[in-house]
Amino acid sequence: MIRSELSAVLRSDVIEGAKALLGATIVKGELRAMIVETEAYRSSDDAASHAFRGRTPRNQVMFGEPGRAYVYFNYGVHWMLNVTAHDEGEAAAVLIRAAVPLAGLETMRERRRGLPDRQLLSGPGKLTRGFDISQAENGLDLLSDGGPLSIEPSTAPLTFVSGPRVGIAVGKGHETPWRFMSEAHLEWVSRPIA
DNA sequence: AAAATGATGCTCT
DNA sequence: GAGCATCATTTTC
Known part of the structure; x- marks a missing residue:
């Protein structure tokens, strides 16, 4: 998949966008990691x-x-790091929940002393800590090449499993299976499937 | 192994 | 003033 394809998918459907982001690479300076868990959040x-x-x-x-x-x-x-989706004025976003570290492991290990590699980025809060992502990154264009924070599309679609989103109260959308995980990387995910 | 708890602050009502 | 798209540590089975 190339950037324009990923962009088009995100624009048209946040659910498909959440699936398409599995296997994509987050890049920030020397740090690189492959996304293996996402959740889709829609609008009204x-x-x-x-x-x-x-x-x-x-x-x-989001708008x-x-x-x-x-x-x-x-x-x-x-x-929390999300990727916005849908056309302007129609809000939606994909929460990035977990990733497999690919480069810059030393930096991530220093930021999280004592954690095994599998748990360096296994959760939305841990991922932003490992990548040092905060307020400063809000609003950045993730699909522009060479930006301070960017996403490179996956080369091939990953086989995934889905489940209910994490931390959603009963009656607030807990029943929609909009959490997606790479089947081959369940050991790197924030928590086991329900 | 699972459940409870405390840390800690911003956003919206 | 309540409620969070969480995590690590402590407590209890």
Whole structure:
């Protein structure tokens, strides 16, 4: 897959976008990692989505162009990295939940002393800590070549499994199976399938 | 092995 | 003032 194809998928359907991002590579300087777990969040029809209640200062980048970084702070502790989807004005985003480190392992290990490699990026908060992603990266175009933070599309589609999204209360969209994981990398994922 | 808890702060009502 | 798209540590079976 090339960048323009990934861009088109994200623009048309956030669910397909979440699947297409499996196997893609996150690049930030010398750091590289392959995405193996994602979740799709839609708009007015998805009570679990930040965009459900309309545009706010926090979620405004979800309403902008697809393929941008939507980064927000959660639980007073963690930054979360999302990739925006759907056309301008129609908000949706894919939460990046876990990745397999490919390059820059030394830096990631230093940032997370004592963790085995499999758990360096096995969770949305851990991933942003390993990559040092925070407020500064919010709104960046992830599909432009050579940007400070970018995503390289996967070369071939990965076989995946799906399940309910993590941390969603009953009645708020817990029943939709919009969490996707690479079947070959379940050991690198944030938590086992339910 | 699983469940409970505390850390810690921003966003929206 | 309540509620979070979490994580690591501690406590309990």
